[in-house]
Amino acid sequence: MTDNTPMDPDNAKTVARVLTEALPYIQRFSKKTLVIKYGGNAMVDEDLKRGFARDIVLLKQVGMNPVVVHGGGPQIGKLLAQLGKETRFVDGLRVTDRETMDVVQMVLGGLVNKEIVNLINQFGGRAVGLTGKDGGLIRARRLEHRRMATDPEASEIIDLGHVGEVASIDPSVVHMLDSGNFIPVIAPVGVGEDGMAYNINADLVAGKMASVLGAEKLILLTNTPGVLDGQGQLLTGLTAQQVDDLIADGTIHGGMIPKIHCALDAVKSGVRAAHIIDGRVSHAVMLELLTDKGVGTLIRG
Ligand SMILES: Nc1ncnc2c1ncn2[C@@H]1O[C@H](COP(=O)(O)OP(=O)(O)O)[C@@H](O)[C@H]1O
Ligand SMILES: CC(=O)N[C@@H](CCC(=O)OP(=O)(O)O)C(=O)O
Numbered sequence: 411m412t413d414n415t416p417m418d419p420d421n422a423k424t425v426a427r428v429l430t431e432a433l434p435y436i437q438r439f440s441k442k443t444l445v446i447k448y449g450g451n452a453m454v455d456e457d458l459k460r461g462f463a464r465d466i467v468l469l470k471q472v473g474m475n476p477v478v479v480h481g482g483g484p485q486i487g488k489l490l491a492q493l494g495k496e497t498r499f500v501d502g503l504r505v506t507d508r509e510t511m512d513v514v515q516m517v518l519g520g521l522v523n524k525e526i527v528n529l530i531n532q533f534g535g536r537a538v539g540l541t542g543k544d545g546g547l548i549r550a551r552r553l554e555h556r557r558m559a560t561d562p563e564a565s566e567i568i569d570l571g572h573v574g575e576v577a578s579i580d581p582s583v584v585h586m587l588d589s590g591n592f593i594p595v596i597a598p599v600g601v602g603e604d605g606m607a608y609n610i611n612a613d614l615v616a617g618k619m620a621s622v623l624g625a626e627k628l629i630l631l632t633n634t635p636g637v638l639d640g641q642g643q644l645l646t647g648l649t650a651q652q653v654d655d656l657i658a659d660g661t662i663h664g665g666m667i668p669k670i671h672c673a674l675d676a677v678k679s680g681v682r683a684a685h686i687i688d689g690r691v692s693h694a695v696m697l698e699l700l701t702d703k704g705v706g707t708l709i710r711g
Contacts, residue, residue, distance in 0.1 A: 411553045413677040414546075422496075427670070427689060428701065429702055430575060431560075431700075431702055432700040432701065435460070435699060435700045435701075436469045436472045436473070436474075436700065438624065439469075439474045439627075439699065440470070440472070440474060441473060441474070441475065442474055442475065442477050442618055442625075442627075443474075443475040443477060443588075443620075443623045443624065443625040443626060444474055444475065444477070444555070444625060444626060444627050444629065444699070445464070445477050445479060445616055445619050445623065445625045445628045445681075445696070446464060446471055446476055446477070446478050446479070446616075446629045446631065446695060447478075447479045447480070447481070447573075447612060447613060447628070447629065447630045447631060448478055448479070448480040448481065448524070448526065448689065449480075449483075449487075449612065449630065449631055449632045449633065449666075449689060449691070450480075450481040450482040450483040450484045450485050451481075451483070451484060451633035452632055452633055452688075452689025452690060452694075453482075453485075453522075453630040454633070454690060455690075457525075457692070458552065458680055458689070458690065458692060459525070459529055460529060460533075461692050461693045462529075462631075462689070462695065463508075463526065463529035463532070463533050463688075464494070464550050464693075464696075465531045465693055465694075465695040465696040466478060466530055466535060466537075466593060467530060467533040467534055467535035467593075468696065469696075469699065470535055471534075472589070474699075475588050475649065476593060476641040477584060477588075477593075477594050477619060477623065477625070478526065478530075478593065478594065478595045478596065478683070479596045479598065479616040479619055480518075480522055480523065480526055480595065480596070480598075480612060480613035481518075481598065481611075481613075481660070482517055482521075482522035482524075482612075483504070483553065483665070484557075485495075485516070485517050485521065485522055486513060486514055486517045487667050488502070488508065489516070490513055490594065491637060493513065495510065495513070497510065499556065499664070500555065500568055500570060501664075501667055501669065502611070502663075502664045502665040502667050502668050502669075503553070503555060503559065503611055503664070503670075504570075504573065504609065505571055505572055505610040506570060506571045506572040506573050507571045507572070508571075508572065510571070510572070511572040511607055511609060513581060513606075513607045514572075514599065514607075515541070515599055515607055516626065517566050517601055518541070518597040518598065518599055519539075519541040519597045521573050522597070522615050523540075523541070523595060523597045525537055526539070526595050527539040527595050529603050530593055531597065536591060536592045536593060537591050537592065537593040537594075537595050537695055538587055538592045538593070538594060538595065539595045539596075539597070540583065540595065540596050540657040541592060541596070541597045541599040541603060541617070541646070541658060542596070542597070542598065542599050542600040542610070542675055543584060543599065543600075543607070545580070545582060545583030545586075545602045545630075546580050546582075546583075546609070547579065547580060547581070547583055547584070547596070547603075548576060548579055548598075548599070548600035548601070549576070549577045549578045549579070549580070549600060549601065549602075549603075550575065550576060550577055550600025550601060550602050550608035550610055551574060551575060551577040551602060551603075551608075552572075552573070552574060552575030552602065553570060553573045553574055553575045553608075554567050555567065555568050555570050557614060563679045564681055566626060572606065572607065572608055573608065573609050573610070574600050574602065574608025574609065574610045574635060574701060575610065575614060576600060576615060576618040577600075577602075578607075578611060579618055579622040580617075581619075581622050581623055584596075584619075586625065587626045588646070596615065596619065598610045598611065598614075598615040600615075611668045612652035612666045613630060613671075613673075614668055614671075615667045616628060616630065616671050617671075617672025617673065617675050617676040617684075618675075618676075619673075620681045621644035621675070621676050621679040621680065621681060621710035624680060624681075625676075625681050626681070626682050626683075627639070627681065627684070627685065627699075628673065628676045628677075628681050628683075628684040628685070629674065629682050629684075629685050629687060629695060629698060630669055630672075630685065630686045630687070630688030630700075631688075631694060631695070632665075632686060632687070632688070632689055633678075633689065633690055634666075634688060635689070635705075635706060636686050636687060636688065636689045636705070636706035636707035637656070637662065637666065637670065637686055637707040638661075639656075642659050644706075644707065645702075645707055646706075646707060646708065647707065647708050647709075647710070648670075648707055648708075648709050649711075650674055650678075653670050653674060653709075657670075670686070670709070672684075673686060673709045674709060677709055677710060682710075683708060683709070683710050684708075684709045684710075685698060685704075685705075685706050685708055685709070686705065686706050686707045686709070687705050687706030687707075688705065691705065
């Protein structure tokens with residue numbers, strides 16, 4: 411409904427400035443592919459989720475090609491706990507036995523994927539949910555995870571069960587959806603040569619997806635203001651060497667390790683920029699893309 415009460419002149423100036431500020435960004439990113447990873451930790455409340463969905467619809471409406479890859483780690487953890495099943499992480503990756511894999515598929519491919527699809531559609535977008543099985547989108551292989559010890563000779567390969575890495579991506583189904591003006595929403599489940607389902611960290615899927623699609627940007631929404639240093643201060647820009655040092659001294663750990671690796675791999679393979687931003691900030695995607703206020707940590711090629 412239109413509000414006909416006159417706007418305070420200062421407020422009107424701010425609104426006009428913000429709207430015009432968006433123009434060069436809309437022009438720059440028009441027709442460009444933007445891979446946006448929506449982490450489970452950033453899906454904290456209903457308002458935030460609605461704000462996210464609305465931002466995605468807006469980007470599509472002004473001519474960009476958003477591709478959403480989502481996580482759902484905490485949501486998987488919640489159902490596993492309800493089922494009385496323990497879960498364990500190694501370097502940010504969930505150890506996934508057969509039963510856990512079933513739960514991963516139910517939560518990622520079902521609950522979380524359809525919730526995002528539904529929200530986007532409620533705001534007038536046309537989202538279609540996919541797992542890596544649909545249209546042969548994500549081919550996975552079993553991940554051989556090497557846990558590094560201080561002494562490199564002592565590093566060991568750890569069996570994480572049904573945890574996969576991306577072997578290849580066939581983006582045909584994503585291109586088809588884009589051309590029909592649909593918004594792809596992708597759950598990070600891949601299928602192996604053996605026909606088995608693999609649980610892939612969503613950051614890794616988002617990074618590879620951005621590379622294969624030749625995306626302009628990769629945006630990773632999480633639950634911190636970005637990458638923080640040892641004192642908790644935001645690091646606004648990072649190079650590959652700095653990342654190595656921060657991992658070696660333990661400043662970057664846990665779930666931030668796959669995130670930062672996928673951001674680095676994406677920029678090395680041609681994605682113009684990767685951003686790690688705070689998904690708990692309302693409309694974080696829109697603020698990052700359409701205003702002069704870059705937020706979070708930028709990793710550039
Ligand atoms: N240097 C760091 N800066 C910021 N966060 C870090 C850092 N090292 C580890 N983390 C952890 O990484 C988490 C984000 O990864 P993760 O929990 O996997 O989130 P998501 O569900 O968004 O993928 C943060 O909540 C934080 O606990
Ligand atoms: C292998 C592995 O750890 N897979 C993740 C997949 C979901 C995910 O990545 O979710 P977030 O982005 O919310 O962390 C998991 O089981 O939690």
